[in-house]
């Protein structure tokens with residue numbers, strides 16, 4: 001079908017106002033039908049062409065020939081045929097949706113990123129020393145350009161991008177210059193963003209809620225709520241997320257997730273945007289849309305840098321600038337069009353009809369001989385200097401326009417069954433391919449008069465960050481079925497089950513051992529139900545935290561405090577539900593004081609367990625955590641005082657009893673029900689050895705135990721573990737550098 005499209009040439013003409021009703025249908029060979037929504041005439045030709053085809057691969061020069069009349073031109077076999085009106089409900093008098101453009105984003109200056117003699121190594125252990133990943137590379141990524149960093153697997157693409165984004169700072173030599181000046185990492189991190197390959201989003205927030213959190217955190221309190229709303233609306237509209245704005249992120253498609261990731265970062269209008277493999281996991285149509293969006297962003301004056309593996313010829317041509325790496329060295333840098341001539345000049349002729357991106361990857365992998373060294377030398381000797389400047393950059397600098405692809409007003413009147421995707425291609429149920437042209441193109445996003453020097457620090461103060469994150473975490477928890485409803489229900493069901501098993505034994509002298517088992521099970525149950533879900537869920541929250549923190553949304557402190565506090569009421573609710581059911585069904589002493597003591601110790605035990613879950617979740621992956629969590633619990637349980645009497649533990653192992661927090665939980669719970677001179681128990685058998693609760697406590701080696709000591713010990717564990725988690729988070733962030 002693309003071959004047929006090559007002959008289609010529409011030339012510009014008509015009135016100066018885009019009616020929103022025009023469409024040209026093209027039927028090559030009669031089997032396919034392409035509907036091209038016409039753009040406003042003010043649209044830059046190149047942008048238009050790029051947005052539709054990502055370059056000139058098919059030599060399709062689209063402009064609007066007669067497209068201003070209320071009709072459609074139908075081409076059969078490449079010949080324009082009769083125009084038919086777009087009758088999909090648009091009446092002449094119908095009010096049109098105004099073209100939406102990003103006019104309300106904060107003004108930012110254009111930023112060029114340059115690097116000189118950049119070398120980066122990683123330690124491979126004491127014996128093996130350092131491995132050099134980047135070997136003295138130089139380059140410059142300009143504003144207004146869409147730059148691709150390409151190279152074979154392991155060439156150092158991600159490393160170069162991480163270094164430029166400021167995510168890797170140790171074992172680094174050389175310099176990174178921002179608009180010709182040495183990079184100040186803190187200010188640079190504020191003016192750039194990094195969109196990772198895997199879209200790390202909180203699953204239970206809707207698109208709009210996620211955008212609101214981003215705007216509240218990134219725009220600060222100087223901007224009013226109304227202004228923030230305008231920014232959010234604009235971005236949602238512009239990135240084609242309007243229909244999904246009330247959809248939870250877990251239900252978004254791959255392309256929508258990618259666009260949301262971009263939208264979240266676009267809120268404060270960063271002049272530099274890094275993308276790690278933005279097209280991975282997307283189908284060819286979504287890849288095209290994604291790159292069209294990136295290209296549009298670059299045309300707004302931004303510096304867009306992305307790593308990409310092996311783009312199709314169509315996608316490859318969408319890039320303005322190419323930076324090729326092989327074995328940690330640069331083998332080409334310059335505009336995309338210059339690649340083939342450069343390789344030719346080096347005796348490497350790309351065959352006709354061969355994707356240059358494929359060819360250069362073969363070259364970089366050594367499939368055409370050992371030529372990497374030769375290319376590196378040529379680049380170092382300035383042989384690619386002729387291919388440095390790209391027409392697009394110059395055009396962008398002149399127009400400084402934001403031509404982010406937009407839904408055309410026609411979308412309001414789109415035929416049923418046609419899924420329109422802004423700035424891209426959509427398939428209708430009838431097999432018609434619809435290409436949406438951008439309609440908004442005239443907004444300056446970047447202000448070169450702005451200084452790149454900015455205030456250091458987060459956009460919002462610590463308390464505000466804490467408050468926003470607290471609300472967000474709370475909302476996420478409430479909506480998380482597994483985390484809240486299923487946990488609550490399981491606590492209630494198990495509570496009744498245990499109640500049924502140990503029914504009415506709390507005041508029975510002949511059942512004291514069974515009752516101790518009931519108390520011990522309570523502590524164990526609360527321990528595992530608090531720890532394991534945390535081990536499973538916290539790593540996912542961590543990945544979102546890492547992305548947002550590294551993109552300078554908020555501090556570690558604010559995140560951690562909010563996460564810790566948001567969890568408290570839920571954890572307490574589960575424990576209260578379980579303890580209330582079991583306590584009363586099993587007929588434990590009906591004294592308020594004892595009940596509150598029992599409940600208090602159970603809640604504390606569950607909070608300590610949860611802290612261990614946080615520690616494990618913060619320090620390691622889910623796979624390791626689900627093994628380490630239960631395994632480390634074994635000695636803790638063993639020395640709890642239920643299986644082995646404290647007095648029976650060998651002296652050299654006694655310290656393990658002191659570090660077993662379950663011991664304090666179990667001891668405190670036992671004292672709550674049997675301590676404090678509880679009256680003699682009733683005996684319904686001929687002889688009951690433990691009629692006196694004190695005697696039973698002696699048997700359990702708990703006669704000298706003090707309830708408040710257990711409480712203080714558990715509080716101590718809680719405090720130490722929570723502080724430890726904070727430092728593990730900090731260390732984790734440091735280890736990423």
Ligand SMILES: Nc1ncnc2c1ncn2[C@@H]1O[C@H](COP(=O)(O)OP(=O)(O)OP(=O)(O)O)[C@@H](O)[C@H]1O
Nearest residue numbers: 122123131133151152153154155156157158159160
């Ligand atoms: N911490 C590390 N320790 C040892 N080697 C490392 C470390 N980080 C990266 N490397 C190595 O550095 C090289 C470059 O890695 P990088 O991830 O930058 O490659 P890449 O070009 O992005 O590859 P891919 O396309 O497969 O993602 C690889 O050989 C990798 O094994």
